[in-house]
Amino acid sequence: MRPRNGAIDQKARSFIEAARRDQIVQAAVEILSELGYAKTSFARIAEHAGISAGLISYHFDNKSDLFQQVVADINALMDGWLTEHIGDADTYREALRRLIEGFVLFCDSHRAHVLALGQLLAGVGGQENGELVRSQREQSVGQIEQMLREGQEHGEFRDFSPRFMAVTLLGSLEAIPGELFARPGTDVAAYAKELSMTYDLAVRRSRLRRITRG
Amino acid sequence: MRPRNGAIDQKARSFIEAARRDQIVQAAVEILSELGYAKTSFARIAEHAGISAGLISYHFDNKSDLFQQVVADINALMDGWLTEHIGDADTYREALRRLIEGFVLFCDSHRAHVLALGQLLAGVGGQENGELVRSQREQSVGQIEQMLREGQEHGEFRDFSPRFMAVTLLGSLEAIPGELFARPGTDVAAYAKELSMTYDLAVRRSRLRRITRG
């Protein structure tokens, strides 16, 4: 008998099932980050986890189902990390600073996860299940966009398209895993400071030339 | 007999050979941009080009050889476009502005090419031939880094790590193809203006608080 793996997990999973799923997802993360999307297969994931390949098919409907779970797990992990890091910032400038620095630190301490996520986001281009993955990305853009818009409404940020700035910032953030992989010795704290400083300069309302007519 | 496809093309290619190679590369670009890296195969490229699949194997040593040619062609195209666009800028600020706006316009008028390039850069993670592809990226980072460093030496830019800023800017640039794909109706000219303005604010030497001690 097959367990109910569908999108709607109406029933609680057994202890063993939950543990196995976590183990498989974790192995998938490591294989994805080490070998890339193209070379990631059930056989390799199973070998790395020390289990049979068929077991993955038992716990997940198909490859797409597994990858969606991987994305969901990593996103949840990152969301928790960032929420905790942003905390109760007094200003939007401060919240943005903490968001950026928190993300850099997350990349540093979860290198395999962010590399795997990047592989999945890039590797599913055009596929039908890519829709769900892409919607996760849209959600990230939307959250940043919302923060920027509120910051503008509170007069902390200058006038720019929040959507544009969110996409631009997210691009800078997504470049970080690759850079840390290419140059493992990078001074992460300094990188975080530089990045938050850079975007602070880019979005803050200038104190000079408050030129408004009328 | 097989043509000499190796990395060193010591001999000139025949007219037919050059035309075929261009046709195959162009078809590969379109398939990559439409279906993504994972679903791109010789069979699909050949079908899209209206030729036999074996013909690709005749003109290219293997898949890796073909993809390297695709990357080289797109890079050459982009290099030419950007060089022309930057032209003879008087200042580094102006050169950076033209680089950014030129890139946005390039993405707009070569959507398939930039999407294909993104698929190749992301899709070869961990592979051995990925080395050559990644070195192309390192070259892009290096060129931007060099421009930023010179701008600093001329006193036009504030103090930051050129390497860091190059990676950050390149990330923002690489986010553009995906955004144009996700929102085809984007006002490209406005996007270009916003992006160049944003990075101008981020890198220029502040006229306020010229705080230097001594």
Add this chain to the structure above:
DNA sequence: CCATTTCTTGGTCGCATGACCAAGATTCTA
């Protein structure tokens, strides 16, 4: 105009993959 080189096709080969299945091992429950 014929001989040689270049170009192209269609087919075959071995390989890796994801999905599936039957049967056995393990765990749970009453």
Add this chain to the structure above:
DNA sequence: TAGAATCTTGGTCATGCGACCAAGAAATGG
């Protein structure tokens, strides 16, 4: 502990892949 539900294995299957090859078509040039 006995029966039932769950978990796991190892195997088979069809599919799609890149590479390769033999043979013929087309272009080339002396």
